[in-house]
Amino acid sequence: MYKLYDFLPSGNSYKVRLLLTQLQIPFTRIEVNILNNESRTPDFLAKNPNGKIPVLEIAPNQYLAESNAILFYLSQNTNYFPSNLFEQSQVMQWLFFEQYSHEPNIATSRYWISILGKEKEYKQALEQKHILGYAALNVMENRLKKQDFFVGKTYTIADIALYAYTHVAEEGGFDLTEFPYIKRWLNRVESQPRYVSISNC
């Protein structure tokens, strides 16, 4: 059975829990409290030398890190990954957009404000994160004006990856009122079969 090295509040971990649940693949969760540096112990660094969760243990001593790489691995030959090469590459485009332009701004704001409770200490840095985070939300809003899901006509791992931190963006101080297409898409994701919330494991 897969083992998932996981931190419950992490959106990156949640992506993997959500896909595993939707694929009806059983797994064991192992909580790694990153706030206590549990992802920096020698034992954990042997699993992922980059010291980050989530990590999927596929077999003894066979580990895969990076949430979006794990989504790629699990989704192959399922309905959550397109069969057409151009659409597959568009999924990749949105996964890299998520990790470069979205997560470092929206997830980091949420981490500082709602996980660490240090909004005041990070006030200045948050201003720049909010400018870049809103820019990412605008790119998403414009895409969702044209289509129901990010790639093709159906729900894929691109939606899972972008949903993870967008649906809790308000915990990072982002106001989604002006993003009606994103809000409708969030509802669409939440109505998918076997959807589970971030606090559900």
Next chain:
Amino acid sequence: MYKLYDFLPSGNSYKVRLLLTQLQIPFTRIEVNILNNESRTPDFLAKNPNGKIPVLEIAPNQYLAESNAILFYLSQNTNYFPSNLFEQSQVMQWLFFEQYSHEPNIATSRYWISILGKEKEYKQALEQKHILGYAALNVMENRLKKQDFFVGKTYTIADIALYAYTHVAEEGGFDLTEFPYIKRWLNRVESQPRYVSISNC
């Protein structure tokens, strides 16, 4: 023929030029000077709403953005992408590592110091970028102590993606003297068939 919307000094663009050249696929380069905001014009934003180069035009009105998504697209069913799913997913892991933990620190330092010439203005921010950039280099060094290339036994798009900004890390103020395995790997990449340098187009 493919059109590549490109900026010659960009490592992200270079990744695509290098792979296209190694695959012996002809392409037309269209220079987009990001320093003049040419990637923020309405015309360019119609191609990539995220306003970043590189963008590959695959067919009229069919565009793909994000350098590592383009590498994925071009490398399918070639020797530059493994055939085994776990190794494919490890390639993905290193591509996401590159965009999350490496490029934002090493490429950004190079951009501030050597492209914009503003080392003094960014002095404080560069300190943090250097800490995180050296951490990424350490992860790479430890991997390369164990194997010649990042995934499996041969050169893949994971090596191309990580080579792009590592081989010019010194332009971002990084000293590679203490990374002998990285230096040997750089030579190994440079000895691959049809290798071209970043300034060659």
